[in-house]
Amino acid sequence: MQGTVDGFGYGAVTPLVAYVMACLGSALGLRCTTRSLLVTHSWRPAWLALGAAAIGSGIWTMHFVAMMGFTIGETPIHYDKPVTYASLALAIVMVGVGIFIVGYRGATGTALFTGGTITGLGVASMHYLGMAGMHFPGRFTYDTVTVAASVVIAVVAATAALWAAGRVRGLLWSVGASLVMGLAVSGMHYTGMAALSVQLDGAPHTSGGGPAASVLAPMLIGPLAFLLLAGVIVIFDPLMVAGRPVRTPVEHKPGVPAAAAHPGRRPAPDEGRGPVRRPEHHGSRTPQNR
DSSP states (O other): OBOOEESOTTTTHHHHHHHHHHHHHHHHHHHHHHHHTTSOTTTHHHHHHHHHHHHHHHHHHHHHHHHTTOEETTSBOEEOHHHHHHHHHHHHHHHHHHHHHHHHHOSSHHHHHHHHHHHHHHHHHHHHHHHHTEEOSEEEEEOHHHHHHHHHHHHHHHHHHHHHHHHOOSHHHHHHHHHHHHHHHHHHHHHHHHTEEEEEOSSOOSSOBOOOHHHHHHHHHHHHHHHHHHHHHHHTOHHHHHOOOOOOOOOOBTTBOHHHHSTTSOOOTTTTOOOOOOOOOTTOOSOOOO
């Protein structure tokens, strides 16, 4: 028999909170990606990894905050924790692959298309793997066309976000990009949920409904704490807000002038020159005091 599905058990509360979490993760991830483009290659992997973890954690948290309002009227729902946490790891890894491609190849052309596609597929895969971790006496069925639409939304949103991370430098523009990405990610989630229907096995149970907040809340503590930590790093790094190139120390490499090592850096007046010699007075061999 077909189950009765309700995705808004708490009204507008869960969609709004889920949207905020998606925007937060997107904002932190985009700023970290932007920051990675302003530093030397030695620091770039750390910033890109932090950005991938922030976006993946934000999207995963958004998904399960939204799922707090999901109920099946005829049966209770349980979560498989290993599968649920595997969806978090999948999101971080696939988003990370896309971000690293753009971080090292640039937010243009083939690199942007490839990175955006992988990142979008990571978002969609996280959603459907998270849904596969839900256990109840029955199964989910999906409308293929609506599922395809949700994947397209995820890919387009991820591509636009990575383009913004590579091109946008101002704080207000980054905030605007994160709001758009949060809307797109939330739209992808609810589009995927619209593709869903429930087929129950046997007679309905006497008490149905979704998992209580006390079940899902402990699972969200870790990603929320990480987002808080990432937010602290962003707040205390002024270049994350200002978006200006960092003044890195001169790298002393044989045969490489300091100005060539840092193209965007204005050399000091005497930088790159040899020792300054004063004119010699050949008429006197007496050393002069300096």
